[in-house]
């Protein structure tokens with residue numbers, strides 16, 4: 001039976017470390033500042049933004065939230081970003097995605113100063129990540145969280161291990177693959193056009209699933225002893241809990257895979273809690289850089 005990788009516990013450790021380091025920075029005259037921008041009233045985005053702002057406060061940060069109406073124009077949004085870029089009290093700017101349809105996401109993200117791009121989605125950040133300049137960029141939060149969890153299972157490193165990333169999105173699959181390669185794993189990226197996904201999975205010492213399809217990866221695809229990182233968050237009907245009830249599952253058939261894997265993340269409670277913790281870590285890193293201090297390693 002696989003070891004369960006407890007993302008909640010690891011995320012709490014990261015937040016504790018961020019809070020302690022932030023206190024040191026505050027004492028030296030720099031309060032880490034995070035600005036979160038929400039456009040419109042998407043209920044899921046409202047929840048995400050509120051929890052990011054709250055966590056930033058818990059870490060002792062200067063935390064500001066800008067909530068703009070859904071009809072905000074591109075120019076108005078760019079003007080807000082320009083003012084946050086120029087504000088020395090702000091070290092991290094996060095624009096919650098998705099944006100309403102009339103706003104262009106790439107134009108918006110491109111307007112953020114790369115030095116404050118704590119989501120790691122700016123083209124400059126992506127370029128620095130893929131060229132291995134990790135000390136000069138911000139690694140996107142969910143991929144960074146995946147790597148922290150993998151590091152807990154493999155404290156000796158992952159050099160030479162076979163890693164398979166299923167999914168090639170800009171948000172998860174691509175940056176996770178870049179990070180695994182940077183850590184000297186031999187990396188394969190699978191996607192919707194891949195042939196023989198079960199066969200590829202069976203060779204993977206590290207399997208990262210970021211697909212968005214409930215319980216898609218079956219237990220008998222998993223290599224015995226493998227480390228399985230399930231990024232997927234899928235809501236499915238749960239009639240056993242009552243009429244109309246739902247539950248969250250990952251992209252991996254958890255119970256089956258757990259019987260074969262060496263270590264596995266649950267959903268919920270695996271990668272999910274790491275994302276917000278790594279956002280706090282990135283904001284602290286930005287504040288350290290602004291203050292001319294060496295940022296801690298997470």
Ligand code: NAD
Pocket residue numbers: 142166167168169170171172173190191192193194197210211212213231232233234271272273275
């Ligand atoms: P996406 O839809 O942008 O990308 C999905 C990827 O899966 C694509 O690259 C596609 O090629 C691949 N894919 C689709 N069908 C496939 C198939 N049959 N075989 C192989 N590959 C296939 O999604 P995303 O943004 O990368 O998110 C993936 C999942 O991770 C979602 O469930 C999302 O909710 C979750 N997610 C979780 C967090 C978190 O834990 N904090 C953050 C981001 C995303």
